[in-house]
Amino acid sequence: MKQVRELTKERQEVQEKALKVLEEYPLCDHCLGRLFGWLSTATTNKERGHSIKLVLSMNADSLLKCGKRDLGYSIIQTLASNGMFEPAKARANAESIDFEVREECHLCSFDGECVFDKIPGAVEMAVKKTEEIEFENFLVGSVQNPELEERQDELCAAHGLLHAETLKSDFNRELGKQLQPMLGKPVEFGKPDIVIVYDVPHGDVRIQISPLFVYGRYRKLVRGIPQSRWDCGKCDGKGCEVCNHTGRKYPDSIAEYIGNPTQFMFQGSRFKFHAAGREDIDVLMLGSGRPFVVEVSEPRIREGNLEQLAQRINDSTDGKIEVDALESTARDHAQWLKENAAENVKEYTAIIDVDGQLDESILGRAQNSLSGIVIEQRTPNRVSHRRSDIIRRKHVYEVRLRLVEPCLIEGSFKVQGGTYVKELISGDEGRTIPSVAETLGLPCFCRELTVTAIHSSTPDHNP
Numbered sequence: 133m134k135q136v137r138e139l140t141k142e143r144q145e146v147q148e149k150a151l152k153v154l155e156e157y158p159l160c161d162h163c164l165g166r167l168f169g170w171l172s173t174a175t176t177n178k179e180r181g182h183s184i185k186l187v188l189s190m191n192a193d194s195l196l197k198c199g200k201r202d203l204g205y206s207i208i209q210t211l212a213s214n215g216m217f218e219p220a221k222a223r224a225n226a227e228s229i230d231f232e233v234r235e236e237c238h239l240c241s242f243d244g245e246c247v248f249d250k251i252p253g254a255v256e257m258a259v260k261k262t263e264e265i266e267f268e269n270f271l272v273g274s275v276q277n278p279e280l281e282e283r284q285d286e287l288c289a290a291h292g293l294l295h296a297e298t299l300k301s302d303f304n305r306e307l308g309k310q311l312q313p314m315l316g317k318p319v320e321f322g323k324p325d326i327v328i329v330y331d332v333p334h335g336d337v338r339i340q341i342s343p344l345f346v347y348g349r350y351r352k353l354v355r356g357i358p359q360s361r362w363d364c365g366k367c368d369g370k371g372c373e374v375c376n377h378t379g380r381k382y383p384d385s386i387a388e389y390i391g392n393p394t395q396f397m398f399q400g401s402r403f404k405f406h407a408a409g410r411e412d413i414d415v416l417m418l419g420s421g422r423p424f425v426v427e428v429s430e431p432r433i434r435e436g437n438l439e440q441l442a443q444r445i446n447d448s449t450d451g452k453i454e455v456d457a458l459e460s461t462a463r464d465h466a467q468w469l470k471e472n473a474a475e476n477v478k479e480y481t482a483i484i485d486v487d488g489q490l491d492e493s494i495l496g497r498a499q500n501s502l503s504g505i506v507i508e509q510r511t512p513n514r515v516s517h518r519r520s521d522i523i524r525r526k527h528v529y530e531v532r533l534r535l536v537e538p539c540l541i542e543g544s545f546k547v548q549g550g551t552y553v554k555e556l557i558s559g560d561e562g563r564t565i566p567s568v569a570e571t572l573g574l575p576c577f578c579r580e581l582t583v584t585a586i587h588s589s590t591p592d593h594n595p
């Protein structure tokens with residue numbers, strides 16, 4: 133008894149609100165159900181709407197049977213007209229109750245067309261447009277007619293309906309349900325390979341293909357190659373006398389050597405090259421190489437032979453660049469590489485010219501005083517045009533200096549990622565403190581620099 137009392141007290145809210153809404157607007161089962169879409173979720177909106185109308189019509193019948201004919205008639209009338217409810221129409225006809233015949237639902241019909249009726253056409257278009265694209269899973273989206281969305285918002289606000297589902301979410305689910313068996317692939321909410329978007333006002337389907345990501349490490353075996361494409365500064369890439377109409381300052385780049393074959397293999401529209409830091413154009417990258425991630429936009433192919441890709445890249449570079457152990461990875465990894473580059477430990481060897489005479493004992497003292505310290509580096513002169521002028525504090529873990537000739541040192545450096553090693557050697561006119569030059573008390577210049585190892589602070593693979 134307690135439940136019944138409570139329910140009566142709460143005035144059977146769903147029925148009451150539904151009837152009020154139906155008195156004002158013609159609503160199909162689907163849309164009436166959607167207005168209560170977040171109540172009793174393990175069913176469909178159509179089922180919900182039909183059930184509400186059925187209970188209302190049973191109430192009306194019971195009123196008729198106990199003699200409250202006026203109220204019973206008027207509910208039947210509402211259900212038969214705005215409710216478009218077949219059993220109520222039959223009842224109204226039998227009882228000779230007049231009602232207006234409605235055909236267009238206020239919330240899903242526009243210009244005489246119901247949006248849900250467009251789904252089969254959208255499915256057909258989507259199947260056609262995805263034919264040439266490789267994907268394992270998908271998600272659907274839609275652009276709805278703003279007028280219909282507004283109508284629902286207004287109706288819900290006016291009637292205090294707090295549990296309505298949006299038209300878009302309802303539509304997307306229905307579209308997904310019909311599309312899924314046609315595509316034979318699962319819906320994926322987290323990281324779908326493609327998103328199929330149906331634009332209702334334009335009656336058009338767009339396919340958004342998610343990018344794919346390939347991880348690897350590269351070695352740069354010759355000097356003079358920039359990491360990314362470097363356009364001619366004179367013409368900004370348009371082509372001029374200075375660049376011999378190539379539009380470029382340097383003919384090649386690591387990003388292109390790796391990115392172009394990758395984009396080609398996956399039939400993408402573009403690529404982006406993300407690396408864990410960069411070496412200068414004149415610096416070699418040896419050892420096990422520098423971690424990178426290539427992002428391929430709009431790939432029409434998702435399954436590629438990465439061993440073959442590595443082979444193709446290596447074959448195309450004339451021994452300038454080498455990659456190995458390519459593997460597919462996720463977007464977070466590219467982000468992670470960049471963010472953590474400054475935490476890496478990097479090892480370098482350098483050939484250093486010294487302006488003055490040296491002996492071994494000074495070198496021994498210098499390497500000791502430069503090992504295990506934190507240096508302060510103001511943004512170097514040579515990059516100050518593109519980097520903000522700040523002071524960076526960097527760990528120098530180990531410095532080894534060996535005399536090769538009276539004015540020539542071979543140095544090895546183990547430093548924190550982001551350290552400017554050339555300036556750690558020269559001092560950069562006092563911008564880097566301390567430095568090899570300052571410690572030796574003689575001008576020093578880095579003639580040749582090579583990265584020999586990059587150690588990630590944590591495993592650099594994070595799929």
Ligand SMILES: [Zn+2]
Nearest residue numbers: 160163237240
């Ligand atoms: Zn409707």
Ligand SMILES: [Zn+2]
Nearest residue numbers: 364367372375
């Ligand atoms: Zn130019």
